[in-house]
Amino acid sequence: MKILFSPSETKIAGGDELKFDKSSLIFPNLYEKRVLALHKFNDFLQNASFDELSKLFGLKKDEEVKYYSNDIFSKPLMKAILRYNGVAYEYLKYRSLDENAQSYIDENTLIFSNLYGSILAKNFIVDYKLKQGENLPDFVFDDFYKQNFSDELDKMLENEDIIDLRAGFYEKFYTIKKPFLTVKFLKNGKVVSHFAKAYRGILLRELAINKVQTIDEFYNLNIKKLKINKIIQKKLRNEIIFDIFE
Template sequence: MKILLAPSERKTKGGESPPINKNSFKFFEIYEKRVEIIKKYDKFLQKTEDIKNFGDDKTSVFSRPTKKAILRYSGVAFEYLDYPTLDIDSQTYIDENVLIFSNLFGVISAKDLIPFYTLKQGAKPGFDIYKAHKEIFTPILDEINEKEIFIDLRAKFYEKIYKPKNAITFKFIKNSKVVSHFAKAYRGKLTRIIAINKPNSVEELLKINFPDIKVIEIIEKKGIKEIVSEVD
């Protein structure tokens, strides 16, 4: 089982690892294509004045220090996941089974080494970066998805990059209303608890006791199981 997560706009700075190189990322076979996209962003960064969407750091992305993606992102979901406080086995589970859909780098694993960057959701650095990611990563993810079910905890926006055919999704309900913004916290909580329990099947996943989350219905449609859950 693989867990799909959205990135966060909030990120930690710095890093103790060297700048990006072929060993920084999962999916070595498409490294050059990934680099082509990053180079386009890098070039656009030098001329844009759009600080809101692209930040004010004009240094090359290729020159910046890196750290694990799971430690780089620091938004709500990642706060509730709280990776640093997990035991080693659970951290390893996250490293090996969580895929993050970066706006800039495309599909990366939790342990991939990435630099600090700014690219707001939906912003286009002179080209449709989401379409480019989709073309590169769809064949790779389809092959994985044929063998493994995906636990898709992303925001719907990231279906622009990839929409799985075999997946579990969660809908959070509170006081008869769908939870929207705070859903990020529940996605982080779910990821943490899944990492601790390490289920190997949907049946094992549904046997997990998720604090503050109660499964009330499972809706199946075209290979997607939507788990409707009531939250406190």
């Protein structure tokens, strides 16, 4: 089982003074490609104007722009699943899980980072800022990662059941080539958008607690406040529609 997940704009600062190397991220054979993207980003940080950085980060305050324009290779590292702290991660409550559930997430959750591309939850990253959809003048992150990392992702996922909990934007980084499951949430008959992030976090938590290994096992989960309404098949995509109830 592999779960595809989104990053978050907000992150926790700090971390450990660890060396960034091939062991920091998944796909060590593509380390040089990843470093190329990181160096492109870092070089831009050192040479761009305040307005350019403000747009890239989606920030306006001087102190925030200055903080995120620091050399990313000198920043401390933290496990990605701990670094991100947006809505989905708040509802995941990773730190409250037992060791086995945390290990399940570490090994089976692929996060699609705006800066790093596809990484495992256990991989180590810095506290960076790159607004969703922003790119460098001569470098488009999602195109780069889709072109250079898709083959390795295909191999990794070849014999895995896949649950795609990503927001739609992150499909730009990788297109799934085999049948997979995705989700949508309804409340009072209306599609839930922003708060869907919370339920994606809840679903990942339930997958980890129950050590789910197959799609069939996922169908049989009894998740509080969620009930399967219907399943819609669209080519390779099987979309579960959940009703949210109190």
